[in-house]
Amino acid sequence: MAEQLLGGGLLFCDARFHDLNGVPSGARRWYDHRGREGTLVGVLSGVVTDGVLLSGHSAPFGGPDLVREDPTVDDVVGLVREGLARARADGLREVRIRCRPPEYSAAEPLVEYALLQAGFAVEHCDLNQVVDLRGLGPDTDPLSLLSRKRARDVRADLALPYELTEAVHDEEIAVAQGILAANRAAHGRPPGLPAGYLARAREAFPGRVHVWVLRHDGRPVAAAVVYRVLSDVDLLVAWGDDAAHGLQRSPMNLLAHRLVETSLRTGARLLDMGPSSEKDGSPNLGLAHFKRSVGARPGTRKVLVTSLVRPGADVSGAPPGP
Secondary structure, three states: OOOOHHHHHOHHHHHHHHHHOOOOOEEEEEEEEOOOOOOOOEEEEEEEEOOOEEEEOOOOOOEEOOOOOOOOOHHHHHHHHHHHHHHHHHHOOEEEEEOOOOOHHOOHHHHHHHHHHOEEEEEEEEEEEEEEEEOOOOOOOOOHHOOOHHHHHHHHOOOOOEEEEEEHHHHHHHHHHHHHHHHHHHHOOOOOOOHHHHHHHHHOOOOOOOOOOOEEOOEEEEEEEEEEEOOEEEEEEEEEEEEOOOOOOHHHHHHHHHHHHHHHOOOOOEEEEOOOOOOOOOOOOHHHHHHHHHOOEEEEEEEEEOOOOOOOOOOOOOOOOO
């Protein structure tokens, strides 16, 4: 078996992503695990800060990368066990994993089981929503994913002078980021990823980082940022509309539909629309309802954490003195 991580490996665990975020090489960890025949089972990677290994550093999530979608129990348990042993040997005191959604692969529930059995506890849980594209065959209309009212609105908007285009040049990316920043400010949130960062991310991951602008009659009215985080999984990193669009209906209906169409056309099996909950994990009911109406199914996104300090030991792992 070739040593190829499933889906090419998660974008957020890629060395280029850490380069993009200026993570020093000495802070990075890469704990691989091999089976009985010496073949690669998977990798637990992350970034160390103040003795804590975080998988999903500067990212929505990280988590173990595996070679097979259907690994055996002993392989996954072995990967978790070896990763923790090596982290402890490195003198780390804690491991925190921002887990990817369970829909990402058939192995995710087994990974969660292995982590919980190894002593991890749930520190935080978000409501997450994903559009499953696998049931849409070549003759299936993506509008079938939508609720009846939402489909009616989108059909009406399809007859209007809307156009979804990719922002490629710095000026176009700045337009998209301006829409997103203003939308976040209107909801009391920080501005999000800067335009310069998005431009560098596109350069670091050609064909995998997309900035989209939805225009109505030539005027930008909404924008979105989508990462191809695995070879066949898209993640909606950010989206929003211009509060002053002045349109009869929100352009977000059509934007959601166009993003589904784009993911489907480019070979994605999932479009992850991200969390529909607040910082404390409580549900954002309006957002959850909207995503459901455009075809997204509910799931979870958890943060799991465990201490590596044995009872009776100091933070370095040394036993207490007499």
